[in-house]
Amino acid sequence: MEIQLWREILSPYQQAVDELLIKFNHIIQEYRNEGLYSPIETVTGRVKKISSILDKMQKKHIPMNQIVEEMDDIAGIRIMCQFVEDIDKVVEIIKNRKDMSVREEKDYVTNAKPSGYRSYHMILNYDVHTINGMQTIQAEIQIRTLAMNFWATIEHSLQYKYQHNIPEHVREKLLNAANATVALDKEMSSVRDEIMDAQNSFNIKANIVSEILVNIQNLYKVGNQREVVKIQDEFYAIYKKDDIRLLENFAKQLDIVAEGYKAQSLS
Numbered sequence: 542m543e544i545q546l547w548r549e550i551l552s553p554y555q556q557a558v559d560e561l562l563i564k565f566n567h568i569i570q571e572y573r574n575e576g577l578y579s580p581i582e583t584v585t586g587r588v589k590k591i592s593s594i595l596d597k598m599q600k601k602h603i604p605m606n607q608i609v610e611e612m613d614d615i616a617g618i619r620i621m622c623q624f625v626e627d628i629d630k631v632v633e634i635i636k637n638r639k640d641m642s643v644r645e646e647k648d649y650v651t652n653a654k655p656s657g658y659r660s661y662h663m664i665l666n667y668d669v670h671t672i673n674g675m676q677t678i679q680a681e682i683q684i685r686t687l688a689m690n691f692w693a694t695i696e697h698s699l700q701y702k703y704q705h706n707i708p709e710h711v712r713e714k715l716l717n718a719a720n721a722t723v724a725l726d727k728e729m730s731s732v733r734d735e736i737m738d739a740q741n742s743f744n745i746k747a748n749i750v751s752e753i754l755v756n757i758q759n760l761y762k763v764g765n766q767r768e769v770v771k772i773q774d775e776f777y778a779i780y781k782k783d784d785i786r787l788l789e790n791f792a793k794q795l796d797i798v799a800e801g802y803k804a805q806s807l808s
């Protein structure tokens with residue numbers, strides 16, 4: 542098939558991947574802006590390579606005119622979570638969205654594949670609006686922990702190296718490694734609350750500090766320079782004390798000062 546035709550076929554898939562990446566990254570941002578722990582750690586996406594599409598068409602006997610209906614992973618999104626529990630949360634977030642409709646779910650977290658592969662898969666119907674109108678395409682979302690992702694990435698490379706015929710002794714090692722990731726995920730879950738607390742305090746502190754710095758920066762433009770330098774020194778002194786409540790109080794006081802200047806400039 543002509544390259545130009547492939548471009549036309551794949552263009553809405555690229556658009557879907559781009560849009561979905563923005564949406565999932567925005568979810569991460571929203572959680573962090575609120576000083577909350579995000580169930581999504583990172584997200585990646587890709588459009589399947591033409592060579593991989595051709596391989597799959599051959600393997601599954603899919604004719605060219607059926608690929609939109611029958612190939613569900615041309616647009617692929619991978620969501621990485623820190624903890625197994627986060628996977629359920631992400632599934633719930635996706636199910637509650639009006640712009641993504643779930644077609645199919647495969648739970649390889651509860652039911653690992655014989656290879657040891659674990660991941661939660663969702664096939665979505667997703668509408669893309671292009672200059673040629675709206676098109677509904679399928680997208681595959683793989684949701685997994687960082688440990689599951691580590692294993693799957695290595696195993697995928699080995700599948701490629703051995704052309705899907707991994708020798709028995711290597712397969713055995715991979716199964717042992719898969720069991721180790723199950724144990725690792727379990728251990729991590731047992732300290733989840735503590736890790737989340739630490740990350741929440743980190744996010745809260747980072748948000749307060751950035752709020753304070755924006756306020757100080759704005760005061761430089763409108764305030765008395767000497768007073769602003771004094772405020773800045775005060776901030777450094779409080780920051781060194783490493784006490785979130787002191788920082789919160791300081792941010793509140795600074796808000797009042799900033800409001801005062803705003804009122805002055807308006808009157």
Ligand code: 0O2
Binds near residue numbers: 597662
């Ligand atoms: P790629 O190169 O990642 O795109 P099939 O699509 O025929 O493989 P099915 O039932 O349609 O099988 O979908 P399934 O089993 O849910 O697998 C879809 C994708 O999940 C695969 O896409 C892989 O990305 C991933 N996956 C499934 N099983 C394994 C596994 O044992 N190891 C690893 N590393 N990944 C797996 P592709 O097209 O096979 O590969």
